[in-house]
Amino acid sequence: MIPLAFSRIELSADTEVKQTMALRQMNELVERLSNTPKYHTLTKKDRSQLNQEGYAADLVDNLLVMTQRTEESSATDNDLVVVGFTYAAFDPALYASETLKNHFEQLSQGCCCFCESFLMPTASGHISHYRPVQLLDLADVEHVSPHPHHECSPYFSLAYQQENLVYACSACDVTHKAGTFTVAGQRYPEVALEEEKAVLVNPYQDNPRDFIRFNPSNAHAYAFDQVLAFYSDTKKLSKQDIEALLWRSPSAIPNQVDEAGVLLTESAVEQAFHAWLTSTASKREMSRGQMTIATLGLNRTVLVLARLAMLKQYQNDFLNQQGASPIPLIAKDLVTTAYRSLGVDAFATWQHLRHSEVHVESTYSNKAASTQQRKLVTAADKALFETPLPTWLRSCISYLVTESELQLTDRRRLVYLSSQDRLYGETDTEKCIFLPINWQRDLHRVIKVRSQRNIWEASFSELANSRPHELINLFANNDVWVEGSFTTLA
Numbered sequence: 001m002i003p004l005a006f007s008r009i010e011l012s013a014d015t016e017v018k019q020t021m022a023l024r025q026m027n028e029l030v031e032r033l034s035n036t037p038k039y040h041t042l043t044k045k046d047r048s049q050l051n052q053e054g055y056a057a058d059l060v061d062n063l064l065v066m067t068q069r070t071e072e073s074s075a076t077d078n079d080l081v082v083v084g085f086t087y088a089a090f091d092p093a094l095y096a097s098e099t100l101k102n103h104f105e106q107l108s109q110g111c112c113c114f115c116e117s118f119l120m121p122t123a124s125g126h127i128s129h130y131r132p133v134q135l136l137d138l139a140d141v142e143h144v145s146p147h148p149h150h151e152c153s154p155y156f157s158l159a160y161q162q163e164n165l166v167y168a169c170s171a172c173d174v175t176h177k178a179g180t181f182t183v184a185g186q187r188y189p190e191v192a193l194e195e196e197k198a199v200l201v202n203p204y205q206d207n208p209r210d211f212i213r214f215n216p217s218n219a220h221a222y223a224f225d226q227v228l229a230f231y232s233d234t235k236k237l238s239k240q241d242i243e244a245l246l247w248r249s250p251s252a253i254p255n256q257v258d259e260a261g262v263l264l265t266e267s268a269v270e271q272a273f274h275a276w277l278t279s280t281a282s283k284r285e286m287s288r289g290q291m292t293i294a295t296l297g298l299n300r301t302v303l304v305l306a307r308l309a310m311l312k313q314y315q316n317d318f319l320n321q322q323g324a325s326p327i328p329l330i331a332k333d334l335v336t337t338a339y340r341s342l343g344v345d346a347f348a349t350w351q352h353l354r355h356s357e358v359h360v361e362s363t364y365s366n367k368a369a370s371t372q373q374r375k376l377v378t379a380a381d382k383a384l385f386e387t388p389l390p391t392w393l394r395s396c397i398s399y400l401v402t403e404s405e406l407q408l409t410d411r412r413r414l415v416y417l418s419s420q421d422r423l424y425g426e427t428d429t430e431k432c433i434f435l436p437i438n439w440q441r442d443l444h445r446v447i448k449v450r451s452q453r454n455i456w457e458a459s460f461s462e463l464a465n466s467r468p469h470e471l472i473n474l475f476a477n478n479d480v481w482v483e484g485s486f487t488t489l490a
């Protein structure tokens with residue numbers, strides 16, 4: 001991740017007016033509908049009424065009002081009414097216009113601010129919201145929730161705030177980050193925004209290198225904050241000494257796992273690290289580095305391969321260098337290069353190796369890694385790798401029970417709620433509740449799909465193999481439900 005110096009860009013008066021107007025309408029709608037009676041659902045009539053009152057169609061059409069039940073029981077006391085907007089409610093002209101996009105592209109020197117890939121040649125970068133403004137994906141890895149689900153984002157009012165905008169690639173932003181935003185402690189608006197402890201490293205406010213660094217022997221990202229805590233707890237070393245140790249010998253970097261959670265080494269360091277992880281000392285604070293790497297998928301295979309290719313290039317540059325340039329000079333020269341954070345670690349490591357005259361070779365080997373035994377390390381890793389269904393799918397699908405279905409015990413309607421899109425399979429007229437899926441119980445149940453002509457069967461694992469777009473079509477055009485015995489909710 002790249003540290004970014006935030007700067008604001010002046011927008012046209014017209015844009016400012018539109019932003020203010022949209023924000024005011026959003027706040028009004030949320031305030032008004034937060035007092036909606038439970039189980040109410042927005043009907044077509046309700047929406048056209050709001051339109052007539054002067055609310056923008058984009059906002060009204062993409063407004064969500066949901067009653068959510070967190071556990072499957074008839075206890076209705078804890079049911080929660082959530083109000084918010086899906087992605088289409090936000091006007092791209094007001095947060096991702098050419099002017100804004102160019103500005104933020106320049107701020108991150110044409111690279112994705114999260115994964116540091118150079119995006120300029122293909123113009124494939126887009127504006128991403130640091131705090132997600134659409135649906136919030138509550139399947140966060142730290143507080144391993146057995147029932148991941150979506151909720152309306154409380155950050156909708158940050159949609160047009162420049163401090164909340166970054167330039168990113170769609171793999172980081174849409175495929176990985178999506179609606180994820182984990183916080184330590186209370187979430188806004190329960191605490192003021194400035195007080196909220198975001199876990200995702202913020203390129204404007206944090207120095208990303210305090211949290212994420214790279215292993216030059218395999219181009220993997222690792223949680224520097226966690227490794228720092230490990231060595232300072234177990235060896236009582238200072239930050240400077242630890243940094244020097246890791247640069248001198250990359251094999252001292254523990255917890256190197258690939259995408260599938262397979263450990264890349266089984267060294268003594270690794271064992272000491274896992275012993276530390278399971279001890280009480282390590283539990284005092286979650287590692288923001290580790291969570292950020294997981295949230296953004298910074299060790300996804302294609303990215304590691306791209307970094308390895310860049311590493312080769314760095315290595316040539318380094319070997320062609322006459323004498324040893326001081327590191328700060330090299331780091332400065334790396335400013336317009338992709339994967340520069342890896343470059344800093346690689347150059348520093350090679351400098352050390354050059355002094356100790358050790359031959360520089362990449363030790364990365366995919367083959368060796370894949371034959372290693374899979375080893376689960378922390379609760380977070382466990383949540384990520386243990387489940388047979390991808391987390392995004394688990395959080396997107398939920399049960400929807402309408403008033404007339406409360407007593408049904410042989411089937412339950414499934415809906416698809418996507419953070420980038422809308423609610424598919426929604427009933428438009430009846431009162432309803434949203435219910436999380438009990439995966440332990442329901443994973444292997446039969447799913448029935450009724451299209452216009454016939455009824456066919458599917459399974460959750462089949463859904464997991466579909467692309468999001470296919471799922472949207474499935475849920476938009478068919479009735480989808482799960483068969484089996486369920487408890488009555490009436």
Ligand SMILES: [Zn+2]
Nearest residue numbers: 112115169172
């Ligand atoms: Zn990226």
